Amino acid sequence: MSTGTSSPTGHDTPAPGLPATPVPGPGQLPLIGNLPAFSRDPLGFFARLRGHGDVVSWRLGPQRALFLSQPEHIGELLAGVETNYRHPELGWAFKLVLGEGVVTSEGAAWRRKRALVQPVVRPRQVRAYAETMVDCASSLADTWEPGAHIDVRRDMLGLTQRIAVRTLFGTDTAGREGVIGPAMDIAQAAIGDEFRGLTLFLPPWVPTPGRRRLKKAVAVIDSEVNRVTEERHRGGADRDDLLSRLLAARDEQGDRLTDKEIRDEAVTLYIGGHETTGTTLTWAWYLLSRSPEARRRLAEELAAVLDGRTPGFDDFKELRWTEQIIRETLRLYPPVWLMTGIAKEGSTLGGRPVPEGTVLWASQWSAQRDERWFAEPDAFRPERWDEGATPVPDHAWFPFGGGARACLGARFATVEAVLVLATLAQRFRLDLDPGEIPPRTGLTLQPGRPVRATLRSA
Structure with missing residues (x-):
């Protein structure tokens, strides 16, 4: 799963070629x-937009x-x-929670921060956190x-929260999940509520409950x-966690x-490593429970690769069916379900000009369930990712985004989901x-009702 400018299938982004002629969407209110x-049904609304054409005009x-x-x-x-x-403004709540981090910043500030944060989650660093993932x-x-x-x-979510806290802040913070976790839950819910409602357009000074x-x-x-940052400053110890690596990072001028x-x-990093992976695992269990054949193949792979021992980082590349389950889960229930960008002056799409200020939307949920790119698009079929299967067009599957602003934590999240699923499913x-x-x-993209299960021995 690529986090660079290449597509998930390994090909470079194609040069613009397919004409983009907008067609009118559904009727609009003044x-x-x-x-x-x-607001009533974003996913259904996107599906209806897709039915109008490939480039559809509408208004939010x-x-x-x-x-x-x-x-x-x-x-x-x-x-x-x-x-x-x-990069679009994603609302007052989003900005309040994430501040001026790598997701929200732009231009030179974004390039500096990306260069500082990217080494923290490189594959070599992810290897160091695999043991924590499996232990938790x-x-x-x-x-x-x-x-x-x-x-x-x-x-x-409790499991991925513990992994996030310990890989981010270090094992010495075990037990602190109960402090930061509930506050993060409130923050993430507030961002989602604002994005779907009229408060997205309210000025920051307007108070609401x-x-x-x-x-x-x-x-909180x-x-x-x-608190943890100040402890690190006072202690000065060299620790092997994400916070310590952020504290040690230097830009080209040598500044911290x-x-x-x-x-x-x-x-x-916390939100990216907790909510998205925990939600992906929840959907994976839901899909496996409804697919005896996929579950049977998972058990066979775990027995063959692990032979009763817990997995490690080196097993990741051998757990191919397990990864295909995660990949197919990300297709059907992508945690990040939409991407947006605002056209600058002189912008084009498919060789045609796009008026400045136009907001371009793309939905992982919609594109990844398009029958033109995926046979039986609503069916859970991990085998569609087998070697030799019909290739998927570039950017028809993009749960981690793409281009320069692709998710930095894609590798971390994928390794975590595969190793956790393997550890529990065996x-x-x-x-x-x-x-x-x-x-x-x-x-x-969360389950709309509680997901309850009965545990059985594997």
Whole structure:
């Protein structure tokens, strides 16, 4: 899974070639455009937009927007952020929580921060955290008993929260998850609520109950991150965790990240390593519970590769079916379910000019369920990622984004999801309660109802 400018299938971003002629979308209301339909059901709304054509015009409130469905156009958008398109403002809540981190900054500031943060999550560094991932998963499995009933999402988020805290702040912070975790949950929920509603367009000074809750949660987050950062400054010890690597990072001029920048990058890494991976694992258990054949092949692979021992980083490349389960889960239920960019002056798409200020939208949920690129698009079929299977067009699968602003933590998240799934699945089978689980859009694509399961011995 690539995090550079290449596509997930390993090819370079194609040169613009496919014409992009906008077609009108659904009817709009005065002033608010398509906001009510989008707010009620964003995923269904995107599916309807896709039915109109490959480049569809619509409005989110006063914003002029284009929705993209062709992978070639999506590739142009992903490759053009920072050149043809600027990074969008994602709301007051988003900015309050993530600050001026690598996700929200632009231009020279973004390039500096990316250069400082990227080495922290390189594959060589991810290897160092694999043991923590497996240890935390094994500790969770030790608390499970055959026949017990569990809340899958609660356990997966709790597990990835422990992994995030320990890889970010170090093992000496064990037990602190109960301090920062609830505050992060409030923050992430507030971002999702704001994005779907009218508060996205309210000025920052307008008070709402949700904003008051968010401010309190952010104060807790800031206090906890600052506490650990100050301890590191006083102690001066060289530790093998993400925070220590951020503290040690230097830019080309030899300057460090400020404590405020450390805070912003730490929160960004925490959210990326906790909520998204925990949600992916929850959806993976849901899909496996509904696919006996996929579950059988998983058990066979774990027995053949691991032979009863816990996995390590070196097993990752051999756990191919396990990774294909994660890849297919990311296709059907991508935690990050949309990408946007705002056209700069002189921007083009498919060789045609795009008016300055137009917001271009692409949805992982929509593109990755398009029957033109995926046979039986709503079916869980990990075998579609087998070697020799029909290749997927570049940028039809982009759960980690793409281009220069691709997710820096993609490798970390993929290794974590595979090793955690392997560790737990070699000991337990999860039989979920019957019935469909609809997705709910927030900061990430979450289950719309509790995900409960009965534990069985593997």
